[in-house]
Amino acid sequence: MYKIAVGSDHAGVDYKNKLKDHLEMIGYGVIDVGTNTHDSVNYPNFGAAVGKKVASGECKFGIVVCSTGIGISIAANKVRGVRCGIAYDDEVARLIRAHNDANVIAFGQNRMNYEDCERRLDIFLNTQFDGGRHATRVDLLCSIEEDKLDC
Incomplete structure (x- = not known):
């Protein structure tokens, strides 16, 4: 199986570890970029580190966790080639893969229960990108990264 990068700040370390x-x-290789402490750390470092592992091709997917999922997902999305979405329900976990070809999934440890996060992660990993009209939209997202989208 392929590798998955995981990362969190101090507010997401428990879910990240679980x-x-x-x-x-279930058989995946995992690269843990940290943190491994409950001491206060800065989420951008860990969101970006996961994003870089995915964007480089070292890992196929990434998982990021902070208290809400918001800050760390923003950090991951700053890395060229990363499409990260917050899986706040089961259908969104499916759609961020099927429609957005997301390669990083985000969770909020203080806003979601663990069992939901685990189930949503499995949904995410078992969903294929639909392509078609969604591929056009993902291509447009990539154009933004290259500053080539004519608005």
Whole structure:
């Protein structure tokens, strides 16, 4: 199986560690970029680190966790080639893959229960990109990164 990068700040470290264990149990290789402490750290470092592992091709997917999922998803999305969405329900976990070809999924440890996050991660990993009209839209997103989108 392919590798998945995981990262979190101090507010997401517990879920990150549990999701990492879940992934390893079902056979995925995992690269943990941290944090591994409850001491206050800055989420942009870890969101970007996961994003870089995915964008470089070292990992196929990434998982980021902070208290809400918002800040760390913004950080991951700053990396060229990353499309990160917050999986706030099961249908969104499916749609961010099927329609947006997301390669990083975000969770909020203080806003979601763990069992929901694990289930949504499995949905995300088992969903294929639909392509078609959605591929055109993903191509347009890539054009933004290259400053080539004519608005």
